[in-house]
Amino acid sequence: MRERLRYFKAIAVLCALLIASGAEAQTHYEGNIFFGAKAGVSMSRVFFNPSVKQGFPVGATAGLMFRYIEENHFGIIAELNFEQRGWKENFEDTKFSYRRTLNYIQVPVLAHIYFGSPRGHFFVNAGPEIGFQAGENTSANFDPERIADIPGFPLKDRQIAQLTLPCDTRIDYGISGGLGGEFFLNGKSSVCLEARFYYGLGNVMKCGRTEAFSSANSMGLMITAGYWFRAK
Numbered sequence: 001m002r003e004r005l006r007y008f009k010a011i012a013v014l015c016a017l018l019i020a021s022g023a024e025a026q027t028h029y030e031g032n033i034f035f036g037a038k039a040g041v042s043m044s045r046v047f048f049n050p051s052v053k054q055g056f057p058v059g060a061t062a063g064l065m066f067r068y069i070e071e072n073h074f075g076i077i078a079e080l081n082f083e084q085r086g087w088k089e090n091f092e093d094t095k096f097s098y099r100r101t102l103n104y105i106q107v108p109v110l111a112h113i114y115f116g117s118p119r120g121h122f123f124v125n126a127g128p129e130i131g132f133q134a135g136e137n138t139s140a141n142f143d144p145e146r147i148a149d150i151p152g153f154p155l156k157d158r159q160i161a162q163l164t165l166p167c168d169t170r171i172d173y174g175i176s177g178g179l180g181g182e183f184f185l186n187g188k189s190s191v192c193l194e195a196r197f198y199y200g201l202g203n204v205m206k207c208g209r210t211e212a213f214s215s216a217n218s219m220g221l222m223i224t225a226g227y228w229f230r231a232k
Helices: 002-025 144-149
Strands: 032-049 058-071 074-089 098-117 120-140 171-184 189-200 215-230
Touching (some): 032 189, 058 098, 058 215, 074 120, 074 215, 098 171, 120 189, 171 215
Parallel strands (some): 032 074
Antiparallel strands (some): 032 215, 098 120, 120 171, 171 189, 189 215
16 A cells, blocks of 8 residues: 555655646746536446456446646646446346446646647647545345345355445545547637546555455546636
8 A cells, every 4th residue: 555655655755846847838828727527438347356346337437527728739737526436246147236436536647748839739648646535325136234045156266345335435546548630620618538547546445454455445447528618
């Protein structure tokens, strides 16, 4: 856990240095400020150790965006997002189903690097992210507390502790990176499409040597469409 925290801090410091160096590189460039909003879908899972058989549940994501362009080809983005993450158990060819949904309020701060023409840009976003869990819910067609009494439940080579353990870690932190394109409608507004990957460095539930799992890291892939408006 300490190693992951040191890694997260190192990435955050690196991003801050990149932003600071970019801001000093071209002081003659007139900065631009943008506000925006986006929405899309999220596909997620949790990397348990020992591993758990999973699928990729689809959830919703939406948020507000702020962007400051200090110089040509470089800027910084800050967002306030809602995202549904979690995992979906894979019971293969049986009738059973189980899904745990974790709702997060996310605050990513990303370095924004872009290239292109006045009509459109290709961009890369990368940086640290912190998330605050706003609630969780479970959807299942069986009672996870009484698995031993369920006829035909596939227990062979299967972890079951995660079915009843609470995901009570309220703060998640990790690294986000995305690729996308931005298309300008006029001098003031644009639309964008982005695919972004998130990997959590913290655990979504209590983990350790004496616990059922040694780690439980969240992962998400977000596909979003957004709208930007230039305020300055």
